[in-house]
Amino acid sequence: MTQYLDPSSSSNVFIGQNDVPLEDEEDEGVSPIQLVLQFLHERGYTRALEEMEREAGETFAEGNLKMGSMLMSIIADYEDSKNATRFAQMNLSKMKVDNFGKQGNGIYPGRFMSSLKSIHSHNVLAVRCCPAPVSFSSPLPLGSIIASASTDKTIKISNFETEEVLCTLKPADAPVLALDFNPVHPHLLLGGAMDSSHFVFDISRNGGEGLLVAKFKQHNKYVVRAKWHPDGVRFATGSYDRSVCIYRQTAEHPPAYELVHSFTYEGTVEGLVFTPDGDSLIVSVRGDNYLHYIDMNTYEEDKANMNQNGDDHVSFTALDLCVFPSGQYVLVCTDSSRLIMLRVKEAGVKAPDCAEHVRTFYGCSNDEYSQPRCQVSPSGQYVFATSQDNAVYVWDVATQKVVEKLAGHTAIVRDINYHPQRDILASCSFDKTIRLHGV
Numbered sequence: 001m002t003q004y005l006d007p008s009s010s011s012n013v014f015i016g017q018n019d020v021p022l023e024d025e026e027d028e029g030v031s032p033i034q035l036v037l038q039f040l041h042e043r044g045y046t047r048a049l050e051e052m053e054r055e056a057g058e059t060f061a062e063g064n065l066k067m068g069s070m071l072m073s074i075i076a077d078y079e080d081s082k083n084a085t086r087f088a089q090m091n092l093s094k095m096k097v098d099n100f101g102k103q104g105n106g107i108y109p110g111r112f113m114s115s116l117k118s119i120h121s122h123n124v125l126a127v128r129c130c131p132a133p134v135s136f137s138s139p140l141p142l143g144s145i146i147a148s149a150s151t152d153k154t155i156k157i158s159n160f161e162t163e164e165v166l167c168t169l170k171p172a173d174a175p176v177l178a179l180d181f182n183p184v185h186p187h188l189l190l191g192g193a194m195d196s197s198h199f200v201f202d203i204s205r206n207g208g209e210g211l212l213v214a215k216f217k218q219h220n221k222y223v224v225r226a227k228w229h230p231d232g233v234r235f236a237t238g239s240y241d242r243s244v245c246i247y248r249q250t251a252e253h254p255p256a257y258e259l260v261h262s263f264t265y266e267g268t269v270e271g272l273v274f275t276p277d278g279d280s281l282i283v284s285v286r287g288d289n290y291l292h293y294i295d296m297n298t299y300e301e302d303k304a305n306m307n308q309n310g311d312d313h314v315s316f317t318a319l320d321l322c323v324f325p326s327g328q329y330v331l332v333c334t335d336s337s338r339l340i341m342l343r344v345k346e347a348g349v350k351a352p353d354c355a356e357h358v359r360t361f362y363g364c365s366n367d368e369y370s371q372p373r374c375q376v377s378p379s380g381q382y383v384f385a386t387s388q389d390n391a392v393y394v395w396d397v398a399t400q401k402v403v404e405k406l407a408g409h410t411a412i413v414r415d416i417n418y419h420p421q422r423d424i425l426a427s428c429s430f431d432k433t434i435r436l437h438g439v
Contacts, residue, residue, distance in 0.1 A: 033058050035071040042069060042363060042402065068401030069362035072338075104381035104396045109418075109425035109437040110404040116163050116434040122152040124414060124428035128179040129160075131420040132186040143421045147189055147203075148428055149176035155191065157203050157210070160426070160436060169210045171199045177224050183420075184232025188213075188255065192223025198237045198245075200255060213255045218245045218262070225272035227281075229296065234260075236281055238269035244283055246299070261299045265292070271321035273330070279347035282330060284318035291318065291330070293345050304345045306332065310354035319366070320373050324380045329358060333374035333385050338362050341383075341397070361385070361395045363402040375418045375425065384425060386413040392427055392437075406437055 033052075037060040040049040053059050067073070130145035146160045155169040155176055172193035182188035187204035196219045205211035218237075225238035233249045235257075243264050247257045263283070271284035274296075283292040289312055290303040307313065320333040323344065332340045341359035345351045364387035366372040374385040382403070383395050392413060394404035411430035418425050423439040 030065065030070065031058070034061065034065060035074070038062070038065055038069075039071045067399055068395070069360070072362045073360050073400070103398050104403075105379065107379065107423060107439050108377050108382040108394060108404070109423055109439055110394060110406070111438050112406075112408060113424070113436040113438045114160075114163075115408065116146075116158070116160060116436070117432070118163055119148060119156050119158050119165055119434060120150045120152070120432050122150045123411075123430040123432060124434060125149050125151060125175055125177055126179045126191075126415045127426045127428040127434055128181055128189075128417050129419040129422075129424065129426055130181050130186050131183055143419060146426060146434070147179050147181065148434055149179055149191070150432075151175045155179070155189070155201075157189075160434070167203065167210050169201055169203070169212075171201055171212055171215065172197045177222060178226040178237075180226050180228050180235075182228050182232050183230055188232075190226045190228055190235050192226040192237050192239075194222050196220050196223060196239065196241070198223045198226055200235075200257065202255070214257050216245075216247075216257075216259075218259055219243060225269060227272050227274060229274055229281075230276060230278040234296070236272055236274070238272040238283065240268040242266070242268055242285075244269055244272065244281075244294070246281070246294075246296075263292075263294065263301065270317060270319045271332075273321040273323050275323050275344060275347075276325060276327040277347075280345070282321055282323070282344075284321055284332070286317045286319075287314055288317070289314045291321075291332075291342070291345075293347075293351065295347055297347070302345065302351050304342075304351035304355060305353065306340070306342065306355045308354055308357055317368065319371065322374050322376050322383075324376050325378055326380055329380075331374050331376055331383055333366070333372045335366055335368045335370060335372075337365050337367070339364075339374060339383060339385055339395075359397060359400055361400055363387075363395070364391075364393045365389055371414070373414075373416050375416050377418060377423075384416060384418070386416055386427070388412065390429070390431075392416055392425070406435075408435055409433070 033056050126149040128147045144159050144161045149155045157166045172195050174193050174195035176191045176193045178192040180190045189201045192198040198216050200214040202211045202213050219239035219241050221241035223237050223239045228235045236246045238244050246261045248260050250256045250258050265285045267286040273282050281294040293302045316334040316336040318332045322331045329341050330344050339361040343356040364385050372386045376383050390409045392406040396403050409429040413427050413429045416427045425437045428434045
């Protein structure tokens with residue numbers, strides 16, 4: 001079984017402990033043996049680690065390694081750029097620019113809170129936490145509403161504090177794959193389904209029973225992504241029909257929407273996310289080494305190469321995207337068991353010829369048949385991703401190290417969502433449950 005840092009152990013260089021800027025330390029170089037020992041330690045190869053320590057006459061010294069997964073980072077960089085020394089130098093100057101010199105503050109959802117087992121009797125496909133209270137027949141505590149979709153074709157709106165199902169929605173003739181609460185009008189729930197439909201539900205109407213206010217069939221295959229724009233007026237959907245559709249609101253009472261633009265790609269749409277300022281929509285496509293940027297003011301499109309050396313070789317697919325709260329970086333969850341942190345292209349500025357890889361995170365297990373999901377903490381200090389071993393992994397951004405493995409699900413974790421107002425991470429699974437972790 002893989003071993004990870006123990007928060008209760010004073011021997012660990014853990015989040016919140018030994019919180020010294022890394023850039024102030026002298027870079028004395030790293031022993032190749034230590035890199036291999038770190039690799040064995042991170043993957044839980046305990047006997048191999050002990051045998052190598054004995055034979056090499058060198059003990060694994062985790063505190064001397066400033067970053068996690070250093071060996072894998074060097075190998076990946078060699079494959080991408082044929083220059084293995086580029087990452088081995090550890091480029092601490094970039095850490096100063098990006099203010100990642102310190103470890104995180106230790107505040108992230110790593111403590112198990114509860115498992116919601118009675119909400120669904122079928123596999124759970126999507127989960128979203130409501131950003132504000134919504135009025136039903138009885139007042140609810142702030143931020144206690146959660147929406148979840150299941151293979152039984154329903155959406156359940158529930159109070160996760162009490163596990164009470166407040167209403168059941170059935171907006172489509174097929175399972176719903178994507179959900180998103182409106183950031184400005186949180187009673188409006190956006191979704192996309194396997195029957196190619198996408199819809200907007202007002203969950204506060206009809207005495208809490210919900211009202212379908214808009215439904216569309218612009219796509220002709222699975223709608224796998226549905227995202228509100230930060231202005232709460234526009235939204236975007238992505239489909240396996242290789243297209244992205246953008247809508248805007250035309251009336252408020254009742255809400256009405258119209259299609260304003262659509263984009264077509266060579267592969268199926270996998271990732272879709274707006275930048276926090278709303279200036280750009282970032283799209284990732286299967287079998288494509290580019291991130292596609294749509295200017296939300298002009299609807300012009302540009303693309304940024306994710307390869308460090310600027311070539312068009314496709315070595316991975318970006319299966320999910322999450323932009324950091326600062327808007328400066330985008331987290332790319334791939335099908336090659338790694339997450340890449342890239343600098344976001346500025347709106348109105350031509351994309352560079354090659355990507356700037358700010359961080360790379362290893363530890364989870366995902367391949368081309370997986371559907372991983374990722375999230376970033378509000379502080380921007382921690383990132384989260386699902387893994388095919390039924391767990392959610394947590395990394396410290398500054399060190400790239402895995403600081404927590406959130407286990408407990410007994411089947412594939414299908415979706416995760418960080419609560420917009422509370423330090424709570426919700427995860428849903430094919431084991432028919434929703435699990436909550438807090439600080």
